[in-house]
Amino acid sequence: xxxxxxxxxxxxxxxxxxxxxxxxxxxxxxxxxxxxxxxxxxxxxxxxxxxxxxxxxxxxxxxxxxxxxxxxxxxxxxxxxxxxxxxxxxxxxxxxxxxxxxxxxxxxxxxxxxxxxxxxxxxxxxxxxxxxxxxxxxxxxxxxxxxxxxxxxxxxxxxxxxxxxxxxxxxxxxxxxxxxxxxxxxxxxxxxxxxxxxxxxxxxxxxxxxxxxxxxxxxxxxxxxxxxxxxxxxxxxxxxxxxxxxxxx
Amino acid sequence: xxxxxxxxxxxxxxxxxxxxxxxxxxxxxxxxxxxxxxxxxxxxxxxxxxxxxxxxxxxxxxxxxxxxxxxxxxxxxxxxxxxxxxxxxxxxxxxxxxxxxxxxxxxxxxxxxxxxxxxxxxxxxxxxxxxxxxxxxxxxxxxxxxxxxxxxxxxxxxxxxxxxxxxxxxxxxxxxxxxxxxxxxxxxxxxxxxxxxxxxxxxxxxxxxxxxxxxxxxxxxxxxxxxxxxxxxxxxxxxxxxxxxxxxxxxxxxxxxxxxxxxxxxxxxxxxxxxxxxxxxxxxxxx
Ligand SMILES: Nc1ncnc2c1ncn2[C@@H]1O[C@H](COP(=O)(O)OP(=O)(O)O)[C@@H](O)[C@H]1O
Ligand SMILES: [Mg+2]
Numbered sequence: 001x002x003x004x005x006x007x008x009x010x011x012x013x014x015x016x017x018x019x020x021x022x023x024x025x026x027x028x029x030x031x032x033x034x035x036x037x038x039x040x041x042x043x044x045x046x047x048x049x050x051x052x053x054x055x056x057x058x059x060x061x062x063x064x065x066x067x068x069x070x071x072x073x074x075x076x077x078x079x080x081x082x083x084x085x086x087x088x089x090x091x092x093x094x095x096x097x098x099x100x101x102x103x104x105x106x107x108x109x110x111x112x113x114x115x116x117x118x119x120x121x122x123x124x125x126x127x128x129x130x131x132x133x134x135x136x137x138x139x140x141x142x143x144x145x146x147x148x149x150x151x152x153x154x155x156x157x158x159x160x161x162x163x164x165x166x167x168x169x170x171x172x173x174x175x176x177x178x179x180x181x182x183x184x185x186x187x188x189x190x191x192x193x194x195x196x197x198x199x200x201x202x203x204x205x206x207x208x209x210x211x212x213x214x215x216x217x218x219x220x221x222x223x224x225x226x227x228x229x230x231x232x233x234x235x236x237x238x239x240x241x242x243x244x245x246x247x248x249x
Numbered sequence: 250x251x252x253x254x255x256x257x258x259x260x261x262x263x264x265x266x267x268x269x270x271x272x273x274x275x276x277x278x279x280x281x282x283x284x285x286x287x288x289x290x291x292x293x294x295x296x297x298x299x300x301x302x303x304x305x306x307x308x309x310x311x312x313x314x315x316x317x318x319x320x321x322x323x324x325x326x327x328x329x330x331x332x333x334x335x336x337x338x339x340x341x342x343x344x345x346x347x348x349x350x351x352x353x354x355x356x357x358x359x360x361x362x363x364x365x366x367x368x369x370x371x372x373x374x375x376x377x378x379x380x381x382x383x384x385x386x387x388x389x390x391x392x393x394x395x396x397x398x399x400x401x402x403x404x405x406x407x408x409x410x411x412x413x414x415x416x417x418x419x420x421x422x423x424x425x426x427x428x429x430x431x432x433x434x435x436x437x438x439x440x441x442x443x444x445x446x447x448x449x450x451x452x453x454x455x456x457x458x459x460x461x462x463x464x465x466x467x468x469x470x471x472x473x474x475x476x477x478x479x480x481x482x483x484x485x486x487x488x489x490x491x492x493x494x495x496x497x498x499x500x501x502x503x504x505x506x507x508x509x510x511x512x513x514x515x516x517x518x519x520x521x522x523x524x525x526x527x528x529x530x531x532x533x534x535x536x
Contacts, residue, residue, distance in 0.1 A: 147353040153324055154349045155369050156342075165372075169359040247358045248402020 034219050042220040052205060052221065059190060059202040060228075062118065066125025067186045071179055073126070074133020079163045081134065082141040095138075098131045107196050121193040121201065128189030129182035136178025140171025172247075176240045183236065187229055268333075269300040269456045270321065270424055275330035276481075277316050290316040292481035293330065298424070298458065303450050305459045305467040306484070307513060308477025309524035314460045315352075317482065318428045321458065322349050334424070348422030348455075352429040356401040356412045363388070363397040366415045373420070387415040390452070391445065407431075407438040411445070418449055424456040425449075431466070439463070443470050444497045451494060464517070468509040469500050476516045479523035486516050 001009075016036050022028045023035035034042075046052050081088045103124075114120035148170055152162040168175070194203025202221055209218035274293045281287020290313040298304055308314050319325040320332055326341035334344045343349070357365050366387055370380045388394045391411040401409050410430055417425060427446070431439040443466055450457045461467050467474045472492065475484040490509055492500060500506055 145353065145355075147351045147355045148357070150324055150349075150351065151355045154322070154343050154347070155372055156345075157372070161372075166357075169357065172359065246400055246402075248400065 031215065034215060036223075038216075039219045039223040042216045043223050046217065046220045047224075052202075052217075052224075055200055055202050055205045056224070058118070058200055059194065062121050062125060062190045062194075062201060063186050066122045066129060066190055067182060069122070069126045070129030070133050070182045070186060074130045074178065074182065075137050075168070075175065077130070078134040078137025079141065079167065082138055083159060088138070095131060095135055103128070104192055104196070110193070111197055116197050116199075118198070121190055121198050124193040125186045125189040128185040132181035132185055133175075133178040136174050136181065137171065140174025140178075141167055143174065144170045173244060176236075180233070180236060183232060184229075187225075191225070267299050268297050269302075269335065270296075270298045271333040272296040272317075272321060272327075273331045273333070275317075275320055275327040275332060277313070277320055277325070278328045279316075289481040291320070291327075292478070292483040294483040296321075296475065296484055298456055301454055301456055302472045303447075303457045303459070303470060305461055305471040305474045306477060307461055307464065307467045307474060307517065308482055309479055309517065309521040310462060311527075312477045312480045312520070312524060313482030314462075314477060315428050317477070318349075318426050318458070318460050322347055322426050324349070346423040348417035348420055348425045350410075350413050350417050350425065350427040350430045352432050354401075354406065354409050354413070354433075356409045356416075358401050361398050361400055362393055362404070362412055365401065365412050366393075366419055368416060369420045383419040383421075387419045390418075390449065391415045407434050407442060410434065410442065414446070414449065418453065421453065422455055424458070425453075426458045426460075428460045429462065430459075432462075439466065440498045446470065447497055464510050464513050465501065468506055468513060469496075469498055474509075474513060476513065477520070479520045479527060485520075488512055 019028075019033070020035050020037060023030070023033060023038070081091070110120060110124060114123045144167055148166055149162070152166045157165065190201075191203040191206075194201035195207045198204045202225060206218055206221050209215075209221065272294055274295060275291060276289065276293055277291040278287045278289045294317065296317075306314055306317060316325070320327050323332070323334075323339045323341060323343040332339050334347065337344070357368065360368065363384060367380050367384050370383060384397075385394075388397055391414060393408065393411060393415065396404060396408065401412060404412070410433075414427075414430070430446075431442045434442060446457070446459070447470060449455075459467070459470060468490070469492075471490055473490070474488045476486045476488070477483065478485045488509060490505070
């Protein structure tokens, strides 16, 4: 591991250790926060008991579906918008200010539009993730070397073939940025939607534990989400780095 | 002009079945609306390419060489005039049988050398055995056999350009258009690449159009050389070399090479001076 890597580990480890000490010495009340080691133990027991399995599987499924839809849909929409420069100029301000909207202020509207349940949760995850992917696709397509686009013409490629066979791989470094953001946004969208408009899933389970003063379960689930997101991100970064090194970017 | 090696082209007297591609009064204006404004890159340009000849186009930078190649390839539409390939008018689409090699590196960084070269063949739905046969031939011809599984990022600039030439050549184009393909390479590599291009030309029998700004490259590789004027460019003179078909860069030792180069320069010098003064005028206008 690099020097920076060690320092990073030290910062994270130090932070966790500090919280552990604050909790163990009682400077932070267990009603506010339980010690990280306690979270891990409770999570372990929770996973063993199988109590949370259904919620975990449901949330993972929701995130996976909304992520696949966001990434493929965002790429397709982005590629289409890129081919229509006038449309692009027209909607650019909306794309740029999209994430400035306080989405969950409109949750009654979501309920009216999508109803309650899984469909609604996935729809919100998708709405959250898709625009990051659209923006990344536009950004990536702007930077494709012109000579590669002309090469597509020499090989008589139509717009769809050129988008998939030349532009997509060429824009991959930018698309990765979009995917990373979409992962984060899909998790946020799905879990937040589960808080307010679902009766199952991790978001619901956390809200339920909170309302019933079940701090142990609540923190165990939060801990689970942090670990999960970290693992997903780490896997994706590793894959990205390996690919980029091979392609010499 | 009277030297045997320097006879001007007699294209007007050639039988038309020998004409492989042709530009008739082609102009190209960038931007502007209709008649006013815009940059005129090409003045009314005529060009007749004979089947199987090696033709170079030389001219000062910014004179419209790339524009000429784009229009000839069907990558961009002429503003006026007509481009014919094998007797048929092409209308802003690259005709089947045309191969193009660009000045910039156009290799696909996400594919191995072998996959790069086979790219067009796979798209054309050619059967696997034939793809393999052409791939092996091209890898060997371009000296890339040991790098089939490498990615372009692991290759030098010259090797990447060879990948692009191989990718073009496996399609068995009847005409190969190259826009300053060796522009980014060092002098020795350029000479070697020139020899390789001659080899490709001999083995495939294709018509080759090479855009270059290098006098020596044009003089040693070509059957004929078209010299372009300063912008708006058009071909103002054609020089015939009369080299044997079996030749390579060592032909530079031939006394005729010096004559041809000198002849090229005497025409090109004036045009280059004009091009430089054009640059001065426009920068004065901006200041
Ligand atoms: N897409 C374009 N839009 C506007 N002007 C262009 C474009 N491409 C080339 N030009 C202009 O046309 C002239 C000829 O360009 P080009 O054909 O690239 O010259 P060369 O290849 O001989 O250097 C130059 O003045 C250049 O600035
Ligand atoms: Mg050029």
